[in-house]
Amino acid sequence: MARPSAGSGVGRCGVRILVVGGSGLIGAHVVTVLRERGHDVTTVARTARPGIEHVLDVESASVDELRPLLAGHDGVVYAARSDEHRVLRKPIYPEFRRDIVEPVVRLLTAARQEGLTRSVVMGSYYTYYDRLRPQWRLADRHAYIRCRLEQAREGRAAAGPDLPVSVLELPFVFGRAGDRLPNWAGPLERWARSRSPLVAPTGGTAATSARSVAVVAVDALEQARGEDIPVADENLTWNDMFGRIATTVGRPRRVGRLPAGVVRAALRSGGLAQGLGGKESGINPTHLADVLLAELFIEPTTGRPLEPAFRDTFVDPAPSA
Template sequence: MKVLIIGGTGLLGFEAAKLLIKDNHEVISFALPPKPDYLDIPNNMEIIYKNYLELTDEEILRYMNGCNSLVFAAGIDERVEGSPPIYDLYYKYNISPLERLLPLAKKANIKSAVILGSYFSYFDKIWGKLNLTKHHPYIKSRVDQMNYALSLASDAFSVSVLEIPYVFGIQPGRKPVYTILVNELKKMKKRTYWPKGGTAMVTTRQVGEAIVGAIKLNKSGTYPLGYYNMTWKEMLTIFHEALGVPDKKVVTIPTWIYKLFARSIQKSYKKRNIESGLNLVKFGDLTSKNQFISKDIAAIKLGVSDDDIKPAIIASVKLSNEALENKIKLENMRYK
């Protein structure tokens, strides 16, 4: 089997690539130049260091020739902020690429596609009263991405959308996504004040397994990925341990207090003409819920195996802290 991965040197795409190669499959990938010197690229992984968005359809089709499956492990997440309307930026990098790639994949006789999405689209389905797509441009982009991708599914072309939760694990040389959260925790010197609620989570290796499993299962649909579930208090206690303050208490605050703090941040954004992908005030209604996903819903059927989540959390937090303290030079998320 030959698999084309968009974003094959990224945190999650690279995990899938390693597993596919270990299973004797061929992998070809697009990645933004230059070649990362911190990655140990397998000899039989072909990487094209080009911005695929700048290639012609004919060029992309040539690379797709002979491939059995397409994995989209690129795009941008809620950390990206900008001038309003921010949805346009999410559309440009999360949806517009699929409007080119998926029809081209079908034209190239690729049999399946796996899209790495967000678990927010799952909660949009089960908690409709929160109107997540109305209030949060990022979540709307993920739901629109999912709906567009699935609209192209057919008997001859399966489309799987992995709805991915918090992911822990590191890629040496790459800045973890948790630097923002770690920085907020460090600002609170004596105690950490956080709302109730919690989240589903997986390790990087487990996401790689889910991608490979979705390719092999070859069945269209959405796959809400979850394996471990922790309350924020449980998760942040591990964060504190990793930061060397294991006795620091996590104090659960009412959602309305969280919203007051969020409102002040949003006011500062507005003054600077910046829009976030998440309406931070409205987000309080979601983050204060237990955003849990049982492994029985999708992870098990995709062949995801058990892993050790606590060391993965600790590694992510420690590397985030090193980045904040400028102890090590790390690469930020790049999308252009």
């Protein structure tokens, strides 16, 4: 296959793409959209699953181990998941850097050496807000956000000028891929199905579906873009989100207001408890209230409805006959 030049729009003529994390929630949808558009796809994941062609722990693989995997491809998608709320012993930054930054640097170094011409990295909308609201000092206060910024900056440096790197800045992602769900879906579903009252603070979040993320990712690959791309289908207040989840699971009810002071006190207590235990999380609860109580909205949105993704997330699919 002739390699398209960097920056060229390939449309539907077909490129060969390696999807890292191809069995995950987002990666599986990226694979589907790529194939729908006539592209060749190779999948890799750390564990063997149906549809995975190569089993490799990319997070620990060396550049020399990655190069044969990338050889013959035109582009690569990095869709491995990272849990920003993991609690680890201090200092947490080195561990998060090993998990988030270093694998992408090695992968894009190998991709550059193999002559790839396009790439997509799944990132976080916190980096969008770091640009938009520098007064929040997000990178200084949260190891996860610092590492996401370093992932984009150092990944692009490793890729060099001939390998554009699109970083998709993702908010809450709804949807399902087989048995893969968002890591927060289970607790929210159990809460919505329970008899406990629903309460929500002020503020809210952008939200998208895994399918929408995949469409944006494939567009970025086809166009060989090298930009930060915030992705959102809708902007939801926390009240709207929790109410829609409750309706989706068949337990519709009013969502009460959770006072901001209660939220701040609870998060400060959580941060204090972590500190006393010699632990940290990627998102520091001591400084989380200012973010949680804000409207973490993205403009413009795609306008795609989220109802199908809500159902996919919170309603078990009917068993196959």
